[in-house]
Amino acid sequence: MARAAVQRRLTWRRGRVTRRVDETPRVRTLVLALEEDWPGHLAGQHVDVRLTAEDGYQAQRSYSIASAPEDVGQLAITVERIGDGEVSPYLVDELTEGDQLEFRGPIGGYFVWDETPGGPLLLVAGGSGICPLMAMIRHRAARGSRVPTRLLYSSRSLEDVIYREEVDLLAARSDGLEVFHTLTRDRPAGWTGYARRIDLEMLTEVGWRPDEGPLGFVCGPTPLVEAVAEALVQLGWSPDRVKTERFGPTGG
Amino acid sequence: MDESQLRLDGNAAAGILREVFAMDVSGAQEACASCGTIGWMGAQHLYMYPLAPGAVVRCSTCGDVLMVLVRGGGRYRLALPGLRWLEMREPVQAPPET
Amino acid sequence: MDFISRGFRGRPREQAPAGRLPPGQYMVRDFPVLSAGPTPHTPLSRWTFSITGEIDEPRQWTWEQFRALPTETITKDIHCVTKWSKFDTVWEGVSVDTLLDGVDTTAEYVLAFSDGGYTTNIPLQDLTEGKAWVAFAFGGEPLEPEHGGPARLLVPHLYFWKSAKWVRGLRLMSENSPGFWETYGYHDYGDPWREQRYSGD
Numbered sequence: 027m028a029r030a031a032v033q034r035r036l037t038w039r040r041g042r043v044t045r046r047v048d049e050t051p052r053v054r055t056l057v058l059a060l061e062e063d064w065p066g067h068l069a070g071q072h073v074d075v076r077l078t079a080e081d082g083y084q085a086q087r088s089y090s091i092a093s094a095p096e097d098v099g100q101l102a103i104t105v106e107r108i109g110d111g112e113v114s115p116y117l118v119d120e121l122t123e124g125d126q127l128e129f130r131g132p133i134g135g136y137f138v139w140d141e142t143p144g145g146p147l148l149l150v151a152g153g154s155g156i157c158p159l160m161a162m163i164r165h166r167a168a169r170g171s172r173v174p175t176r177l178l179y180s181s182r183s184l185e186d187v188i189y190r191e192e193v194d195l196l197a198a199r200s201d202g203l204e205v206f207h208t209l210t211r212d213r214p215a216g217w218t219g220y221a222r223r224i225d226l227e228m229l230t231e232v233g234w235r236p237d238e239g240p241l242g243f244v245c246g247p248t249p250l251v252e253a254v255a256e257a258l259v260q261l262g263w264s265p266d267r268v269k270t271e272r273f274g275p276t277g278g
Numbered sequence: 279m280d281e282s283q284l285r286l287d288g289n290a291a292a293g294i295l296r297e298v299f300a301m302d303v304s305g306a307q308e309a310c311a312s313c314g315t316i317g318w319m320g321a322q323h324l325y326m327y328p329l330a331p332g333a334v335v336r337c338s339t340c341g342d343v344l345m346v347l348v349r350g351g352g353r354y355r356l357a358l359p360g361l362r363w364l365e366m367r368e369p370v371q372a373p374p375e376t
Numbered sequence: 377m378d379f380i381s382r383g384f385r386g387r388p389r390e391q392a393p394a395g396r397l398p399p400g401q402y403m404v405r406d407f408p409v410l411s412a413g414p415t416p417h418t419p420l421s422r423w424t425f426s427i428t429g430e431i432d433e434p435r436q437w438t439w440e441q442f443r444a445l446p447t448e449t450i451t452k453d454i455h456c457v458t459k460w461s462k463f464d465t466v467w468e469g470v471s472v473d474t475l476l477d478g479v480d481t482t483a484e485y486v487l488a489f490s491d492g493g494y495t496t497n498i499p500l501q502d503l504t505e506g507k508a509w510v511a512f513a514f515g516g517e518p519l520e521p522e523h524g525g526p527a528r529l530l531v532p533h534l535y536f537w538k539s540a541k542w543v544r545g546l547r548l549m550s551e552n553s554p555g556f557w558e559t560y561g562y563h564d565y566g567d568p569w570r571e572q573r574y575s576g577d
Binding site: 284285323325327329331332334336341343346350355357 | 409411412414522561562573576
């Protein structure tokens with residue numbers, strides 16, 4: 027039976043930052059301690075984060091939960107510093123271990139995966155669009171699932187790849203997870219992976235055939251998401267088997 | 279600015295919708311009263327604060343307004359001008375972690 | 377005690393000159409883009425501007441005819457209901473007085489209508505006597521589509537949602553009829569100095 031998080035009134039809660047992880051030069055993961063009344067989340071759900079200044083000014087953003095539901099008692103969000111943003115520079119550079127962060131969640135019931143929809147999985151990420159997909163990959167690993175899963179992940183350069191070591195380690199378990207990188211700007215010497223924006227040809231090579239009944243999750247900047255969703259439908263995928271999550275321009 | 283960036287997925291309105299509804303609406307199915315297309319609320323197009331003065335959900339097929347939610351002045355006004363129906367899933371209690 | 381995020385200050389907020397910022401507003405230097413729907417791209421060859429409703433002879437201009445009308449340069453502060461204000465914005469446009477010149481009407485209200493289906497209602501007297509324009513240029517450049525180009529209504533003394541982007545005409549009405557945001561909970565009139573944001577404010 028489909029497992030859905032218990033739904034109750036959505037209230038703002040506070041979590042203490044227990045750990046920070048440098049993922050790339052511009053991306054940092056924050057791990058928050060959860061209280062016992064946290065209802066649990068589904069892979070792909072997000073939280074709303076709210077910052078309050080001393081004069082009462084508030085700013086609110088949404089961040090995908092990157093940790094697996096099985097990672098009980100804590101929750102990880104991964105934040106990319108947007109240069110002229112007002113929230114992400116604070117979360118990446120200012121907030122530190124011991125600080126409290128106000129958030130509410132888990133939120134969202136559409137862009138979620140809990141193993142029941144079936145079919146092989148195609149996960150397509152652009153940049154920090156990997157975050158909700160990472161929750162799915164970690165959930166899959168924690169459950170010991172062998173659902174055939176392919177991750178196609180577009181980054182600017184190798185040093186911009188978030189969770190690179192962990193993804194490579196999980197792929198090395200040979201339990202049905204395959205990982206394909208494409209680097210759109212800079213490539214290290216001897217790079218043999220893809221070296222261009224995701225296109226129809228790449229999706230033909232990496233994606234599943236429509237008759238294999240695949241389910242797709244696409245997350246990233248709007249242009250990437252719309253191009254990938256369009257290409258998959260062109261390849262014969264049913265539109266309702268392609269779930270998308272776009273980044274807005276207020277991601278900062 | 280690339281103007282397509284103004285458009286989000288209905289999924290991004292899940293938080294504000296949970297302030298009004300007891301159940302998650304982003305994962306609900308809906309039928310557009312204008313073109314009849316059946317889809318998921320989370321997959322429809324969204325224009326939302328601070329990029330709009332409220333949350334406007336439009337049918338991703340025909341563009342008509344399905345739902346508008348405005349919060350302010352201590353009130354929420356919810357309009358459903360373009361929904362023929364909305365179907366939410368009954369939440370299932372998670373089994374206790376062991 | 378209310379929660380404070382340690383060390384969070386938010387975007388630097390500048391001090392605005394006294395008396396220039398309506399209550400609850402803050403000053404910005406950029407020009408945020410707000411929209412309730414996709415950006416229309418009506419070619420100028422198909423663009424018209426119409427005055428309809430309570431008028432004996434409805435009026436219509438093509439883009440060329442509209443651009444042949446006398447224009448004015450307008451420098452005004454604008455105030456968005458989402459709380460940003462921008463000072464000294466410079467527009468070029470045709471005064472609504474020019475568009476309504478010689479029109480005899482009993483109408484007291486106007487519904488401005490736009491490409492994409494957007495509407496907003498405004499009392500007629502708030503559009504006349506040098507208070508409103510149909511603007512086609514901003515900062516000396518043709519108005520960009522994301523900011524309402526080719527032409528938008530400019531009613532700077534009301535909250536900026538009244539300055540309908542992509543405007544295509546004015547319907548003169550004897551009775552008031554709410555537009556898009558007015559239907560969905562925003563104030564019928566929208567005076568920033570009286571902070572008329574929401575219906576009932």
